[in-house]
Amino acid sequence: MKKSGFVSIIGRPNVGKSTLLNQFLGEKLAITSNKPQTTRNRIQGIYTNEKGQIVFIDTPGIHKPSHKLGEYMVKAASTTIGDVDLILLLVEPRRPGKEDLMIIDQVKKVGADTFLIINKIDTIPKVNLLECINTYKDLYSFQEIVPICAFKGDGVRELQDLIFAYLPEGPGFFPDDMITDQPERQLVAEYIREKALYVLDQEIPHGIAVVIDTFAEREDKAIVDINATIICEKESHKPIIIGKQGATIREIGSQARREIERLLGMQVNLKLWVKVKERWRDSEFLVKNFGFDKKEL
Template sequence: MDKTKSGMIAIVGRPNVGKSTLTNALVGEKIAIVTNKPQTTRNRICAILNRGESQFVFLDTPGLHRARTRLGEYMVGVVRQSVADVDAVLLLVEPIANVGAPEEELIQRIKALDMPAVLAVNKIDTVKKDELLAVIQTYAQAHAFAAIVPISAKDGEGVDELLEVLERFLPEGPRLFPEDMITDQPERQVCAEIVREKLLLCLDKEIPHGTAVEVTKFSQREDGMIDLDATIYCEKNSHKGIIIGKGGAMLKKISTLAREDIERFMGEKVFLQTWVKVKENWRDQVNLLKNFGYRDE
């Protein structure tokens, strides 16, 4: 009988490089929320994949960026902590033949911790082969990566090859999580994140980054229907008006999109009610950050 292998792999990179899209592609389920806006991921999200006798535990981390608020500092801290706690690091980069400041900082951290690291070059569907080779060469000079794998997280290209490479770094040992688990996030946390994803998708500019979502009610009826109450917090009264929209149209759109995704995730019908409240400067208030689930480990 094959011996079981189980290990943790941190997925790191700059904001908007495709970490959450890759996490979902690796696990084959929507665990992490995905938008085309930077800093979509705020917490470290744990996604679990069982493949044969191997269990991969992927940590999808926030993008490494310059912190401007307490929330920003928390997110940068999550990235740095995640790199220190794992069996291997997967650095995800765009197909640009230049090592940027966030990549440089992550490479220095990998070197300092003497951590096995694999480089995945994402979005290969957007460049020609000779451009891709230049990217690979540039990063190969920056660090002795255990492997460099070109991928397209969006199309799934190269994802199986990447898993085969990463499997080499899993230590022998029992599974860290039960076989039927796909994330360690509580269901209500996943539901709150789905509502926040729809805010990011539907709203412009800075407004969605100033929002947080708290699930205040999560209960199941005898017929299986889930009752879900979610409060959306924003930083300004003017933002509240935009989130609600004319005649409540925007909030209805956000809620409908969120409910459809939550029903897919839960496998049950959902009755979702949403409210919008103003909490000024919540991103700089430690007690509020803790309430919204941004806790230091």
């Protein structure tokens, strides 16, 4: 009998949740960066093999929100906790911080099956790992504790077997060849945001959103024309995003274009624009309009 179920990946910002999702699926479904609060929406990734189907839900990092967008993100993550067959709680291999403890409290309340996933084990000596495991053991009776290195893939295969062992029997929820619920346009917007996070420096990235204005395949040629706008929060950010004679935005555009072409398997003509919407992250109306799920607001 095949197995199937929903598995939520939760944890504080920047622990490697999206990296793990991508590693599982072997595709870039969720953008990643070294800056916290990269993921803003719930992202579904579907993994199917001969054993059955795992529907992963990558979530925004849980933190203390300071604006509407943050509230939305934390809600999107927290509501998955009670709704899934299994929770993967990701942490870094060191002593738990305030946010880790807060998340464990939430997990305790629901009492759902939870694996503790200790990620980034490449960053510490092995002896410290044991200490870390023991500290976490005292905090909650996790069903399993699994050390991994998400970006190299170490431990991911073992984790997959453990997940199947815990999932209930049943048929898949989605077609075998489906790997995500995200529309192409959304993936494209996210790829552009990832490159902006990468190219821009510290302060600006948190305040940007990317909106796809037009997305059209030409009738006579295998070319897609895409117009997208990078929304920023301050007038003073605009020239930084554009750069000297447009150098910065050109760099974001050409890095994004290469990945979008790989995704769509087609030549892409990408045009990027920049617009200012002051304090959009604090505006319910604007957060809604930048592609976030209205149910969560």
